Amino acid sequence: MEGIGTILIKMFDGMVRKLKEVRYVPQLKKNLISVRALEALSLEISGRNGVLKMLRGLMIVMKGI
Numbered sequence: 004m005e006g007i008g009t010i011l012i013k014m015f016d017g018m019v020r021k022l023k024e025v026r027y028v029p030q031l032k033k034n035l036i037s038v039r040a041l042e043a044l045s046l047e048i049s050g051r052n053g054v055l056k057m058l059r060g061l062m063i064v065m066k067g068i
Contacts, residue, residue, distance in 0.1 A: 004028050015066050041065075 006027045012020050022036070038048055038055075046065075047058040057065040 012065075020065065036067075 004026045007024055008027065009021060009023045010025050012022060014020055024040075041057050042048060045059065049056045049058060053068060055067045056063050
């Protein structure tokens with residue numbers, strides 16, 4: 004890990020979300036998001052049929068395959 008910062012992610016619905024305290028690891032070829040870190044932000048994690056959804060109440064905050 005070389006640093007910690009904030010990034011912007013464009014979501015499936017066109018909204019832009021900000022993720023804080025993201026770790027930068029230059030050796031990784033793919034981006035990783037910690038499910039545990041999202042749970043710490045009071046998000047409920049739900050997975051079905053290869054789709055992972057992060058919910059706050061009834062609102063889908065993030066969705067990924």
